[in-house]
Amino acid sequence: xxxxxxxxxxxxxxxxxxxxxxxxxxxxxxxxxxxxxxxxxxxxxxxxxxxxxxxxxxxxxxxxxxxxxxxxxxxxxxxxxxxxxxxxxxxxxxxxxxxxxxxxxxxxxxxxxxxxxxxxxxxxxxxxxxxxxxxxxxxxxxxxxxxxxxxxxxxxxxxxxxxxxxxxxxxxxxxxxxxxxxxxxxxxxxxxxxxxxxxxxxxxxxxxxxxxxxxxxxxxxxxxxxxxxxxxxxxxxxxxxxxxxxxxxxxxxxxxxxxxxxxxxxxxxxxxxxxxxxxxxxxxxxxxxxxxxxxxxxxxxxxxxxxxxxxxxxxxxxxxxxxxxxxxxxxxxxxxxxxxxxxxxxxxxxxxxxxxxxxxxxxxxxxxxxxxxxxxxxxxxxxxxxxxxxxxxxxxxxxxxxxxxxxxxxxxxxxxxxxxxxxxxxxxxxxxxxxxxxxxxxxxxxxxxxxxxxxxxxxxxxxxxxxxxxxxxxxxxxxxxxxxxxxxxxxxxxxxxxxxxxxxxxxxxxxxxxxxxxxxxxxxxxxxxxxxxxxxxxxxxxxxxxxxxxxxxxxxxxxxxxxxxxxxxxxxxxxxxxxxxxxxxxxxx
Numbered sequence: 001x002x003x004x005x006x007x008x009x010x011x012x013x014x015x016x017x018x019x020x021x022x023x024x025x026x027x028x029x030x031x032x033x034x035x036x037x038x039x040x041x042x043x044x045x046x047x048x049x050x051x052x053x054x055x056x057x058x059x060x061x062x063x064x065x066x067x068x069x070x071x072x073x074x075x076x077x078x079x080x081x082x083x084x085x086x087x088x089x090x091x092x093x094x095x096x097x098x099x100x101x102x103x104x105x106x107x108x109x110x111x112x113x114x115x116x117x118x119x120x121x122x123x124x125x126x127x128x129x130x131x132x133x134x135x136x137x138x139x140x141x142x143x144x145x146x147x148x149x150x151x152x153x154x155x156x157x158x159x160x161x162x163x164x165x166x167x168x169x170x171x172x173x174x175x176x177x178x179x180x181x182x183x184x185x186x187x188x189x190x191x192x193x194x195x196x197x198x199x200x201x202x203x204x205x206x207x208x209x210x211x212x213x214x215x216x217x218x219x220x221x222x223x224x225x226x227x228x229x230x231x232x233x234x235x236x237x238x239x240x241x242x243x244x245x246x247x248x249x250x251x252x253x254x255x256x257x258x259x260x261x262x263x264x265x266x267x268x269x270x271x272x273x274x275x276x277x278x279x280x281x282x283x284x285x286x287x288x289x290x291x292x293x294x295x296x297x298x299x300x301x302x303x304x305x306x307x308x309x310x311x312x313x314x315x316x317x318x319x320x321x322x323x324x325x326x327x328x329x330x331x332x333x334x335x336x337x338x339x340x341x342x343x344x345x346x347x348x349x350x351x352x353x354x355x356x357x358x359x360x361x362x363x364x365x366x367x368x369x370x371x372x373x374x375x376x377x378x379x380x381x382x383x384x385x386x387x388x389x390x391x392x393x394x395x396x397x398x399x400x401x402x403x404x405x406x407x408x409x410x411x412x413x414x415x416x417x418x419x420x421x422x423x424x425x426x427x428x429x430x431x432x433x434x435x436x437x438x439x440x441x442x443x444x445x446x447x448x449x450x451x452x453x454x455x456x457x458x459x460x461x462x463x464x465x466x467x468x469x470x471x472x473x474x475x476x477x478x479x480x481x482x483x484x485x486x487x488x489x490x491x492x493x494x495x496x497x498x499x500x501x502x503x504x505x506x507x508x509x510x511x512x513x514x515x516x517x518x519x520x521x522x523x524x525x526x527x528x529x530x531x532x533x534x535x536x537x538x539x540x541x542x543x544x545x546x547x548x549x550x551x552x553x554x555x556x557x558x559x560x561x562x563x564x565x566x567x568x569x570x571x572x573x574x575x576x577x578x579x580x581x582x583x584x585x586x587x588x589x
Contacts, residue, residue, distance in 0.1 A: 048301070049259060055248065057248050060296045061296060062294075062295055062296070063241060065184035065185070066182050068177050068238050069287065069291050074374075075138060087358070090368065091368030091369075091372050092373060094367045095370050095373060103147050107150050107154045108125050108128075108154060109154070110158045110159065115458065116457050117167075117168060123171055125151055126171050126175035129152060130370045130371075132147055132151075133182040136183065136186070145186040148179055149187075152194075155176070156176075156197075156202075160202060166216075170207075170229075170284075172202070173202075173203030177235040181238040196242055196243065199239050200246060207228070208246065208249060210228075211250075218257040220260070221264060223261070225257060225261035226258060227280065229284075230258075230288040232250050233251055233288050233291055234291045235250075237295040255300050255302065259302065259306070261281065265306040265310070268393070269309070269311035269314055269394065273329065273330075274327075274329035275319065275336055276327070276332050276336065277330065277426060282311060286344070303347065309348040313353075316353075317392040318401055320414065321440045324437070328430055328433055329427050329430065329449075331426075335366070337356050337360035339375055341354065341356050342376055343377070345380060346375070346377040351380040351383050353380065354377045354378060355383040358381060390402070391498075391500040399414075400414075400415045400498060400526075402526065403528075411436070411438040412438075413434055415432075416431070417493035419493075420488070428470075428474065429469060429471040429474070429486060430474040430487075431491060431493040431511060431514040432509050433446060433476050434475055434536075436534060442555075443554055443558060446475070447468040447474060453466060471487040473551075477550050477551075479518035479519060479548055487515070488515070490513075491511075493510060495509055503530060504530065505527070505528040505531075506527050507525075509526075510522075519542055519543060521541035522540050522541070524537070524539075538550070
């Protein structure tokens, strides 16, 4: 669609009628330019940690085991919880069923399925050891500890834990921390020695090499920082009485490093790498905080850094029908809620976090895990979700959600702006994209994760080579597309206006930087009118005559229904163009 360098507004009215049909109308018309003012800046209270010198950081170490994410009496408390029946008993049944399946499974072997990562093996070992150790402590059957030993013994003999991809090392170190600490009384002296040596040689010493370097994940601000520091700190605290010198150094360095990642939750608790990556990073952040509290009696003030205490709201608001995630960036389209929602609810006294996880576990499709039982908190039971605000704007991350209600069939619009290259690795060229849920269905979808981008070590292709990563793979306007990046990869897009009232909600995104060098102005306005109808307005002013594409994605089975049912406008006076193109979802190559 060629356009002239003048203000062009695209009004897209999406009207969910409360019946079995869903209509989509797209109308392009010329309107006057509207100028919006940004909300006043607000500064979060971001207190940094108070870190004692390395030689004093273990002064308050609690002697004895377990102490990693647990205290003396933790497992007795969990036994009583399970005996009380209800959801905790059902979660334990799920965990025990998994443990029983592990008993007959072959021991994990050293392998890198994609030629780079041991991560799938590390995660399998972690899941197995955590599950078996918990069931052993709650049920007392020695078979589970014996099977855990076989898993740990095999992994201890690996040539390494693949420090070249340090997530693998960190998650394996965490697995060994739980195996050593939670089953400490089950092991012989020789077994303890094997596990302790593996933690130190294959985990902590490799971590020290990174801390002593001038670059690496310890200086980064993404989930690698949280996962690696969390895995290493649990290993250090597990063996701190046996190996105090290296343990103290690890704890000291991790406590100083992790605020770099935690600061990105400020000021409102958003996860800047996306909804499911929030789950990964925050889980290990909780491992770190919880382990410090139970082993040392303090987290040195880390729990107050970066609005982490509000971050449990992120998945709540950035998910729609049936808790389906807004899967922008490298995030999967899956139902979300995490065990750490329980921990966050208890730590920060926020019942809504507990409510969100309880809703998931009490559905027929969700199975509980060991962390659900360990961190279980039911203060959200009976919460009236109508007391929660319908809309939320996460500043800094520049994401927002607007919804009609908290009912399962509610209309929900998820909006993402922010920084194209935020944290370097997982964002797409997707500034201004959105999803729409209504009637229990996702009508406008995001194209989601492109798994080929995780294989760059083989094909060396840039991220923007793939449809799902490019702007054309998202629900945004694109100027003059060619083979290069089709949004400015260094752009920042702000939500410059946000309004929430009982009758409507508005979010205005400034996409001018994203559309440079082709446009002098690009503003996208989302308005949820009467809490029933989404009106999407694009105001675009090209710098010179340009080709404009406007992309919208839906499921193939819905595309034909939308086109068949869309209302036809009889007023063509201001109608510049009408087109609804819903390309089929690309498959992973």
